[in-house]
Amino acid sequence: MFYSLKSRLIAIFVLLFVLSFVTLSFLLFNQSRSIIRSYIESSALEKMDEYGSYIDMVQTQIYDLASIVFNSDITNSWNAIASDPSATDGERNLAHFHMSQFLTQTTNSYSSVSSVAIYRQEGLWVSSGNFVVTNPSFLQEDWYNNFKNKEEYWISAHTDAAELRNNNKHPVVSMLMPIGSYEPSLTKSVMKINVSADYFLEPLGRIHLGESGTIYLLDQNGKPMLSQADYETRSDMLAQVQEIRQGWRKQGVLYMNNAQGEKEILVYKKLAQTNWMLVGFVSEDDLYAQLFRLRSSIWIVASILLLLSLVLASWLSHGITKPLSRLVLAMRHIQRGDFANAESRLLPQRSVRNEVGFATETFRSMVHQLREHIKTEFELKLLRQQAEYKALLMQINPHFLFNTLELMSSLAMQKRTEDTVQVIESLGKMMRFSLKMDDDLIRLEEELLYVDYYISILRIRFGERLCISMEKEGNLERLSVVKFIFQPLIENAVKYSAAYRQEAKVHISVRHAEGKVHLVVSDNGPGFTPEKKRQVLESSTTAQLDQILTSRSSQIGLGNVLSRCRLYYESLFEVRIDSSSEEGTSIELILPAQEVNGHVPSIDRG
Known part of the structure; x- marks a missing residue:
């Protein structure tokens, strides 16, 4: 049975279909995965470059504002009066009022800055928005003590008292700067410039890694700068991030296994101006989720097509073997010189619709070889x-x-x-x-x-x-x-x-x-x-x-x-x-x- 032309046609047809489809699916999947990986690497690093430029722009505005306030005669005059024990309360209040107005005007000139406040070690602070507050509670704050003792100039996302007085409960990122002295431990006045954390977070959220990958902005100590508490849950990756921070490479992509043995991709870029760092994590399963779904869909479609191909192969083989059998029988009659019976064995002329039919008609037209030869030559x-x-x-x-x-x-x-x-x-x-x-x-x-x-x-x-x-x-x-x-x-x-x-x-x-x-x-x-x-x-x-x-x-x-x-x-x-x-x-x-x-x-x- 297998040696019949019909059976062999079906077997070869199915074999070629399966081999070609499996090979194509394998090549398509691997090539697509390679393309996606290359695209994610280049795209993520490019977006990180753009975000780094954005961070530099915001920091430049902060530094410009800090420079204006630090070098202003109004600031120097206020600091002198606030530090003068012989100054009257009226002189101090007037100086505080002028200083608050100056901070308000300066803040309004920079779109990225939310507020500016200057804190005195006596427990008094002056802020933009005409706020002059006596409340020494800030002296116990970690950000104040870390600045005075450890010279930490940047503060990660937190709630700020000056912002709360403006009914702004959103977290802010702040930069600290001494007034009247370049040494934080010796200064009596500390300037605190606040920028809304959303100002950093929103553009960061537009950088995508797969469907659920996350990118974190880390400070100079490797701590998250923004409201991204889930960073600490990535304990299996923190050691690797610390090694990257100590390394000499400015950016790159690493492939590793997490604590569960799953493959993950780590994308990083160092920001030179503040020694901050962007770190992104995404699992390969998440990155190639759509590709895996596509592969499953391909196998389902392949199974359906295979069943359909079996039906079509049977139909096609029947359409080929039947006219071929009659053609062979007609040829045997030709060998015996029986042209009449040979022509009667062929399929009717109206059924010629494929190559086999064409062969049949060519055989039928042997008596007109000369005319066919001329036509073929033309x-x-x-x-x-x-x-x-x-x-x-x-x-x-x-x-x-x-x-x-x-x-x-x-x-x-x-x-x-x-x-x-x-x-x-x-x-x-x-x-x-x-x-x-x-x-x-x-x-x-x-x-x-x-x-x-x-x-x-x-x-x-x-x-x-x-x-x-x-x-x-x-x-x-x-x-x-x-x-x-x-x-x-x-x-x-x-x-x-x-x-x-x-x-x-x-x-x-x-x-x-x-x-x-x-x-x-x-x-x-x-x-x-x-x-x-x-x-x-x-x-x-x-x-x-x-x-x-x-x-x-x-x-x-x-x-x-x-x-x-x-x-x-x-x-x-x-x-x-x-x-x-x-x-x-x-x-x-x-x-x-x-x-x-x-x-x-x-x-x-x-």
Whole structure:
């Protein structure tokens, strides 16, 4: 049973399906995981760089405000009066009032700062918002003692008394600075600048690692700066973070196992200005959650498709083996010379719908071999001609693409972002257009639009050294031409003109008159010698396909265009070349005026 053609077809079909699907799923899963991992690494570090710049901006505002207050005459005057035991209560109150107003005005100038307060060791503090409070409780606060004794200038997220008086119960991040002295332990006045913790937390929350990964902002001691209490639960990772802090690397990505044996990814970046650090954790299961769900869905779909394939294989094998069996029986009759019975054994002509049916009909048509041979020879010639045309067409795109990629690389190195974006946009539109390989003819307007995109790239590449213009004449709306015949001519014109002239001048002319389309590209380059002109014209009429595709001639674009036009239009195509060393070169292509969906008459195509 297994040796029957039907059984073998089913077995091979299922085997190929399973092997190809399993291999594809494995490669897809691993490649996708590699891509996601690479993307997470680069994206997370890039977002961390942006957040680091944001932190630097906020810190710069804080330092600027602190500098203004520290160096202000108002601050010095207030500090002197507050420290003077002989000053009256009225003088002190007036000084406190002026100092509060000054802090309010200064705070309003910085959008990121929530409030500023100055604390005196006598138990008095002055804040923006016209607050002058006598309450020595702050002297017992950890932040005050750590600053005085340990010189810790930054305070992680906490509630602040000055903020509470403004009905702001949200946590703040603060920076401390001594007033009147650079030594925290000797100063009598401490300035405290508050920034809302949400000002740091909100942009940090927009940095995503998978679906539930978290990024923490750590201070110089490795403690969370923001309201991220769950950081302490990552005890299995804290030792690794401490090693990273002591290391010399500024940023990186580590892969490790947590206490439960699960694979986790640690992303980190050090912020140089304050010795802070960004640390992100995400498990591989979380990072690839969608990919795992996709793999499960693939296996479910694969099982359904496998069952369906069995049914289709049975149906397909039956459709193949039955007509083949009757065809073999007919051949045996032919061996005995019984042509009548042989033809009767074949399936009716109306059931011919596939390759087996085609073989049956070919056998049926053996009596007409001569006519079929002529028909086959004609079809082969047409297919060969189309293949030659496609080969010439495919020669254009890589040549142009390499030049444009080199230009984009140069622009990127020069940091010409806007020009790079414009080149990418133009190149994208050109590539989208060039991928339409289903038809040899396109609308003339589309070809000219393709040229416009290419000209925009040339103008960026050559700048003021290029003067290029286009002139249109006659009704061009419904005309069609062979695609990609303008761009190689324009490229050669610009190339040689720019190489020999200070300013490359290229003029493009499109004219419709008397049933013809005249396409002209003129330049101010060095021109052709008479011998070179003769060689170009002769080679376009006699060159073989392999000679054109393997040619290393500098006129490969021109030769390609002329060969494609002659291959498609044959006797209906004309070319004229006018060239001199003083005036440059003018190449004119004369094509039959064909409307959209029109075709060259077969009598004229040979």
